[in-house]
Amino acid sequence: MIAIDWGGTHLRLYRLDADGTIVARRRSDQGARASRGRFAEVLSSQLAGWDDADLVMCGMVGGRGGWEEVPYLDCPAGLDTIAAGLRRFVPDGFEGRRLWLVPGLRDASEPVPDLMRGEESQLAALLELLPAGEHRICLPGTHSKWVTIRDGRVVRIHTALTGELYGLLRRHSLVGALMDGGDDDAFDPAAFDAGLARSAHAGGLLHHLFGVRAAGLAGLYGDGLASYLSGLLVGHELRGGLAVDRAHPGLVHVVGSERLIEVYARALGALGIEVRHHPEELAARGLHALWTRRAGTVREPSASAG
């Protein structure tokens, strides 16, 4: 089967054998936003030479403005619930294949619901891997997710706008104007730690963000101002994410790129919290697990959808 992680800004395809081992990978920058209006064309071109019948897709491709919108499933949700929520659809040009879309998850326990779409497939792999009991997961990124898994079900989702806000401040703000270089700032551990330490002070994030400007004007942290900002934002995210449940966990599972895992491990380590790393391609394993559970239970649909 082919597992497809199709987010707003990325497209990753994995070819897996029957055991769920990844035998080939493809990456593209044709994310769901760039692919709007021509999803079929983009996917066909990416599939060249891969003739597997089953394609299981997660991410914004199944969201509003995606290829076909699949409603969110409410938490708590385990592997069986998510697998049962897979939406089969047959777009023109894919008549010989079976395409599936994974639903996102919604946590309605707060006055404003929290949401994920795409990360549930990474979590699906962990739902299969982790023993019963409670586990805390952090999936850092544009919209960082903090998730609580309890006895095989996703029970709580808490999202922070960390990555998106960092990008906005870096590119468009008076704070960012004080920083040299482009988006790929060199990581300055001391400045990052200073930002992290600052996040523990009173005053609030809005005040701390003005402080980045004041620090820049005063020449504090030199070329490390972007790392200081990063430490500040990650620190605020951690404080909110760890406070979701009463007790701080002793261990957090972090899923993401090597660069992000390094940063979050540093920040969590400063709070005395142990980290277990998982690569982003956990999504492939999760999509395989969902498909395996679903495949045996479905009859062939007789109608086709656009």
Add this chain to the structure above:
Amino acid sequence: MIAIDWGGTHLRLYRLDADGTIVARRRSDQGARASRGRFAEVLSSQLAGWDDADLVMCGMVGGRGGWEEVPYLDCPAGLDTIAAGLRRFVPDGFEGRRLWLVPGLRDASEPVPDLMRGEESQLAALLELLPAGEHRICLPGTHSKWVTIRDGRVVRIHTALTGELYGLLRRHSLVGALMDGGDDDAFDPAAFDAGLARSAHAGGLLHHLFGVRAAGLAGLYGDGLASYLSGLLVGHELRGGLAVDRAHPGLVHVVGSERLIEVYARALGALGIEVRHHPEELAARGLHALWTRRAGTVREPSASAG
């Protein structure tokens, strides 16, 4: 004399008589950023027909990248200290006039210093007006200032990036993309109050900001999503600003435009805090007060600066 409030994005000139009464006003969009490299030209054109000898200027015109940089004065600072810090300078083409620049203020009581440049002149008016004792002032805006005055001196400055962050999120973020219309969103009191209420919940600003997106996707607050975001940010600002000193004040002085005062009075009122309004042109009165204190004490300088 002529009082000039020359910030990053605005230029306001006031002509005052000997008693300090404003007899004429001029406004321009030639803020200090737009005027970089041609301050003398912009000012000459704005002064047409006003032949007063003394010009007292505050704001970014005296900051880094302004016409001439005047260092910050450290808090605590009273009227006499600020007046003594006025910098006289004589640029080419202004030989028949006396130009003065007001220094900004710095509060170094935190690990990262807090700063103001321009607002000190509005505060100068309040330093003259208010009786001894402690007073709390809020000057909302791009960088909202919360100030504590004690016995005639500015003792504490606390800035929040509220206005700038609102603008960034409104114009450049995925959250802003869910909002219709331009920058001038209609004010929706119910949505503003909902954002304000949300700010009191646990989870942190980064989490609450993602909630704006989730609320938008769920259709909560309808066309009022921008007001919800505004309430959320103002609520977080208030919580930080009010916590600067131990006890919440019963009364806060708010200095600003009618639109901002209405919004902040609503938010402070929800916390049971009384508000006294002051117009932005308080700066003219403050600049007059500083000039009056300074004028008698200085000899004519013999050198001229570019």
